Amino acid sequence: MKVQLFVPPGGYFAERWSKGSSMPPLGILSIAAVLEKEGVEVEVLPADVLKLNWRTIRQEIKRAKPDLIGVTSTTENRFQSFKLIKLAKKARPEAFTILGGPHASLAAEDCLSHIPELDIVARGEGEMTTLELCRALEKKKDLAAAASVAGISLRLEGKVISTPPRSPIQDLDSLPFPAFHLVPFEKYNFTIDVPGQGKLPAVNIMTSRGCPFNCNFCATPINWGRTVRVRSPLNVIQEIELLVQKYGARVIFFYDDTFNVSARRVEEICDLILERKLNIFWRCEARLDLLTKPLLAKMKEAGLFHLSFGLEAGSERVRNEIIGKKINIEDFHNLVRWCGELEIIPNAFFIFSHPTETWEEAKETIKIIEQCKDEVEVTVAILHVYPGTPLEKTAQELGVLPSGFTWAKKYHSKIITLPAAQGDVPLFLDKLTWAEISELVFRWSLSGGQFSILRKIPRILKNIRSLGDIKRYAIMAFIYLKLKTKRLHRPSGARNDG
Numbered sequence: 251m252k253v254q255l256f257v258p259p260g261g262y263f264a265e266r267w268s269k270g271s272s273m274p275p276l277g278i279l280s281i282a283a284v285l286e287k288e289g290v291e292v293e294v295l296p297a298d299v300l301k302l303n304w305r306t307i308r309q310e311i312k313r314a315k316p317d318l319i320g321v322t323s324t325t326e327n328r329f330q331s332f333k334l335i336k337l338a339k340k341a342r343p344e345a346f347t348i349l350g351g352p353h354a355s356l357a358a359e360d361c362l363s364h365i366p367e368l369d370i371v372a373r374g375e376g377e378m379t380t381l382e383l384c385r386a387l388e389k390k391k392d393l394a395a396a397a398s399v400a401g402i403s404l405r406l407e408g409k410v411i412s413t414p415p416r417s418p419i420q421d422l423d424s425l426p427f428p429a430f431h432l433v434p435f436e437k438y439n440f441t442i443d444v445p446g447q448g449k450l451p452a453v454n455i456m457t458s459r460g461c462p463f464n465c466n467f468c469a470t471p472i473n474w475g476r477t478v479r480v481r482s483p484l485n486v487i488q489e490i491e492l493l494v495q496k497y498g499a500r501v502i503f504f505y506d507d508t509f510n511v512s513a514r515r516v517e518e519i520c521d522l523i524l525e526r527k528l529n530i531f532w533r534c535e536a537r538l539d540l541l542t543k544p545l546l547a548k549m550k551e552a553g554l555f556h557l558s559f560g561l562e563a564g565s566e567r568v569r570n571e572i573i574g575k576k577i578n579i580e581d582f583h584n585l586v587r588w589c590g591e592l593e594i595i596p597n598a599f600f601i602f603s604h605p606t607e608t609w610e611e612a613k614e615t616i617k618i619i620e621q622c623k624d625e626v627e628v629t630v631a632i633l634h635v636y637p638g639t640p641l642e643k644t645a646q647e648l649g650v651l652p653s654g655f656t657w658a659k660k661y662h663s664k665i666i667t668l669p670a671a672q673g674d675v676p677l678f679l680d681k682l683t684w685a686e687i688s689e690l691v692f693r694w695s696l697s698g699g700q701f702s703i704l705r706k707i708p709r710i711l712k713n714i715r716s717l718g719d720i721k722r723y724a725i726m727a728f729i730y731l732k733l734k735t736k737r738l739h740r741p742s743g744a745r746n747d748g
């Protein structure tokens with residue numbers, strides 16, 4: 251069996267994330283590592299950094315003559331992934347096509363029902379699924395042979411069927427490290443600015459899978475499960491040593507959904523970083539209520555300089571009852587204070603337009619942002635709907651996703667998207683008007699947030715598809731100008747606490 255695994259061009263990495271943050275795709279590199287270890291011939295083609303276009307992708311497929319062609323997908327880049335699957339089938343009809351990643355996992359039947367060129371969807375973890383598929387298809391080059399493999403959906407005799415879910419990999423240490431050597435590592439331009447050090451070469455790493463929490467908009471508890479599986483501290487350190495020694499990493503970005511789910515494990519990782527004098531800087535994403543000041547001090551000593559966490563909403567009702575975040579505001583303020591004392595950059599995530607969120611409640615969020623903007627790096631987003639999440643069900647009930655909606659079709663007149671911002675992913679709008687949402691976003695950006703409407707104008711114009719889009723962007727422009735004028739005419743020292 252010969253396998254080719256693709257990151258599609260455009261979308262995911264190539265556009266929004268290309269300037270200094272393009273990073274290796276850990277998912278398909280982990281699959282490739284397992285295949286390689288088991289003697290299956292595998293190639294990884296990240297079309298983004300290899301700058302492959304549709305023509306050169308076709309040539310690569312014709313050259314390699316693979317038996318299985320796999321593509322990774324997120325909801326944001328799904329149309330590029332679908333296009334690649336279609337192209338692959340056309341270029342090599344005798345190969346099986348397979349789609350994996352968060353989007354395909356959570357919308358498997360939707361993908362298979364609408365894309366005839368797609369043979370298989372891998373749901374959830376792809377390492378063992380792909381290996382077992384190779385073994386099954388090697389024995390018999392017939393799609394029916396794949397039906398014995400757990401964790402897939404496929405089309406058999408015109409009907410989409412799903413095999414039972416695959417049990418999660420319990421021992422993550424048993425997996426080889428991602429096959430970084432299969433991608434042109436030097437082409438990844440991932441650097442991170444470290445205070446006092448400038449931009450340093452960085453690498454992404456995942457040390458756990460799953461999240462015990464259950465926020466309504468999040469794909470992780472469904473995709474990875476609510477039982478968290480963790481790699482041992484030693485195994486993590488060995489990967490960091492490889493990244494430092496072989497790939498020149500100076501900054502490690504722990505992308506775990508909840509890096510600090512076990513305080514003890516974080517402490518042990520810190521101890522090993524210090525004992526082995528790795529001399530790295532690192533950042534991570536954490537649950538803010540699971541941190542204590544002593545643990546944070548230890549993390550700082552081991553190189554932590556930047557800490558991201560979600561508060562999501564200022565209103566306690568919205569945060570805890572609607573989203574299910576279960577976070578107290580006191581824990582947020584304590585953490586911000588500790589970060590200040592320890593010289594760690596706190597980075598808080600907020601989202602506007604939750605189900606049932608009123609204007610008064612949304613203003614509680616902007617009030618917190620304006621209060622803490624000098625000490626905290628703030629990231630804001632408008633709520634988007636992703637497949638498989640509890641929010642998707644709410645969106646269906648409220649008609650935000652109309653009946654007949656499919657993730658596989660590019661344009662649906664009843665869906666509101668901001669293609670110039672977060673791709674073709676539906677926005678969730680409930681109680682807030684578009685003018686109110688625009689005001690929230692611009693109040694954040696005018697108080698120091700990084701959102702430049704001027705920079706986005708060419709993309710906005712390129713992506714306009716309907717009268718509704720024109721109306722929404724016009725409202726945004728009007729609100730922006732109104733706030734900007736108000737700001738210019740405000741007496742110095744006046745507070746914006748509306």
Ligand code: B12
Pocket residue numbers: 255261262263267272273274275276277278280281319320321322323324325326327348349350351352353355356372374375376377379380454456467468469470474505506507631636637672
């Ligand atoms: C790192 C990361 C990023 C990085 C990506 C860098 C990179 N090169 O990977 C950056 C910062 C760019 C990013 C951006 C965004 N991200 Co992000 N990101 C992540 C994060 C935290 C880790 C990804 C990762 O490395 N996972 C580890 C690997 C091992 O897992 P994996 O990629 O899923 O792969 C496994 C399986 O999915 C499967 N698989 C994957 N591909 C394939 C292919 C085949 C053929 C097969 C068989 C199997 C298979 O097998 C793999 C091994 O088990 C995930 C959360 C998570 N827990 O995964 C969110 C996540 C992927 N991001 C998400 C989102 C929403 C975003 C943003 C929209 C955020 C924003 N507001 O801007 C953007 C959109 C980017 C885009 N255009 O798609 C969502 C995606 C939901 C969805 N339905 O698509 C996730 C799941 C977070 C969440 N909990 O909701 N992200």
Ligand code: SF4
Pocket residue numbers: 461462463464465468469470471507508537560
């Ligand atoms: S948003 Fe974070 S805490 Fe909430 S379920 Fe997702 S990964 Fe877990």
